[in-house]
Amino acid sequence: MIDLRELREHPDVVRASQRARGADESLVDSLLSADADRRAAVSRADELRAEQKAFGRTVGKAPKEERPALLERGKELAAEVKAAAAAETAANEALTAAHKAIPNLIIDGVPAGGEDDFVTLKTVGEPRQFDFQPLDHLELGEKLGAIDMERGAKVSGARFYFLRGVGARLQLALLNLAIGKALAHGFTPMVPPVLVKPETMEGTGFLGEHAAEVYHLGDDDLYLVGTSEVPLAGYHAGEIIDLNDGPIRYAGWSSCFRREAGSYGKDTRGIIRVHQFDKVEMFVYARPEDAAAQHEQLLAFEEDMLQAMEIPYRVIDVAAGDLGTSAARKFDCEAWVPTQNAYRELTSTSNCTTFQARRLGIRYRDENGKPQVAATLNGTLATTRWLVAILENHQQEDGSVVVPQALQPLLGTDVLLPKQ
Structure with missing residues (x-):
């Protein structure tokens, strides 16, 4: 609020x-x-x-x-x-x-408008020029025996999938690298619950305009989270936290669930827009005066991960109408997807100022010992969707995929080969 x-x-x-x-x-x-x-x-x-x-x-x-x-x-x-x-x-x-009913106040400088009114802040790397017809990530995933959409649909329905073999290993390597980087930056790793109470979901701002995106278990009155931001925000609900030594940083590894309501017909192919995925999410509690600097740091951590994946990307300042209820400012990092000839979102980082903490009753003591409302921030460090950009940007003509150098020690190979 x-x-x-x-x-x-x-x-x-x-x-x-x-x-x-x-x-x-x-x-x-x-x-x-x-x-x-x-x-x-x-x-x-x-x-x-x-x-x-x-x-x-x-x-x-x-x-x-x-x-x-x-x-x-x-x-x-x-x-x-x-x-x-x-x-x-x-x-x-x-x-x-x-x-x-009032969403968070935007920060000065946020572009006005809707989804298409973002401002590009920087572009890093040049899109690769292929001397062969590139395959999309699903074709590559099928050749590698890495992605099985057909059986995902058979077992669970549309927009579900299996990651198998090198696909599962590639995701685990990616998320493990993300956790390693988070640890190096002072984050405490967390594996949170993915079912939360209504007050936690509402406190983070996901039961307003985003309510249609959320899975609800009516018999238990619990919600499946679409991001570990939700349980990590609720972790200190009703508490006075200690920020005397600086911000508190958590990195949550969890499965995430989204209904994708209203997206009928959009991104139905492959694993770009699905109902379940895994993610490492950064979450920060800070003093309000430190929130803007923390936001820039979260963006820098996201860019470091993208650069480690050796893929071209751009950073955008998201327009006010596309921020969501809780965010006062949001930066997205969008990776180049060759077969779509477009940049697609891989990460978001949001400064929620005191909006979520006020709803959840999260405070800290100032230099005079007086309780004050804390600020909260979040940012994606890696998620299943990254496999799309990794596979497409690093593919070879024979259907093999070169593994980014940062992932090679975790995978034990420098190239993923098609199944014979």
């Missing part, structure tokens, strides 16, 4: 953020109204409780003949207090609903 003090002091900033996102500006006025109503309801209820307390002392000291009238007034006052308490509860609920 956004800071209500920011709303009260700078409502035009919140309105501008909504405009840049293409979101409803009227929600700002609704929240201002709900905030004012709630403060008025709290004040009225407090006044009546104080009056009731003082009145009780008066009754005890009153002459006997005055007490019947005072007791009658006491009953009236009790009813007023009860009604005021109910109004306070309703005002709190209305404020919470209005508060949750």
